[in-house]
Amino acid sequence: MEGLSVLIHDEEKSGGICGLSIAKGEPPITHLFFTNDCLLFCRANSLKDNTLKATLEEFSLASGQEINYNKSSLQFSRNVDNFTKDVVSEIMGTCVGNQKSSYLGLPYLIGRRKYEILRIIKGKIMGRIKS
Template identity: 35%
Template sequence: MLRKEEELGNIREIAVCRDAPQISHLFFADDSIVFCRATVDEGRRVLRVLEEYEAKSGQQLNKEKTSLFFSKNTKSEVQDQVKQIFGAQVIQHHEKYLGLPPLVGKGKRKAFNRIKDQVGRKIAGWKGRLLSSAGREILIMAVA
């Protein structure tokens, strides 16, 4: 349904960085991330797709877990209007999604050092020295 709206030109895809392919959505298990322009019209179209999905599938969007994120260039009036359409809260830069920061920006080392430290502590706590080199490699891949 989202692709159909894209093809009709009702929802425009975005590129998350220069030279990246354009995307409109990502699905992971029971989570969905939908990307679109921050306009009232596109917000209504996305909401209409979600409502149609609810009606056809019998599944419901959990409004309490629904979050919005806007670029710093989005005017506050537009943010307020889109927020009102979805009835959702706006997430900030410092919050996390699935344990990762939703935005990394230029500070990639700072953003991911915490994860690197956590993995290092887990591996050190697991008697990793008793494993063979291949065993340690598998352990690292499984934890990371």
């Protein structure tokens, strides 16, 4: 995974991939790695997504690890139109995930529902503390 991280950083430096900033003035995030999973963050743009797909294929060839596109999904912000979603989905070879999808029990997209989501998380933590 270290190799994939280097490839992604190199593409970001050269302008091939643009990460996403979570707040104005903050550095962009391109990826987060977990045990057997990877979350990638990129602008929904066919040129950038072609670069991301090529980077993933380069990683697969070099490492021998296969990416399971059947288990993968794409998430888009509300600002992305349906045509762009379809084009990006076709380029990446995976489907668009459900807006209510979650990862490790937390929703992929929080958006403006921060209070509601954080209240649910707080309730789960408080329940574990009490038990």
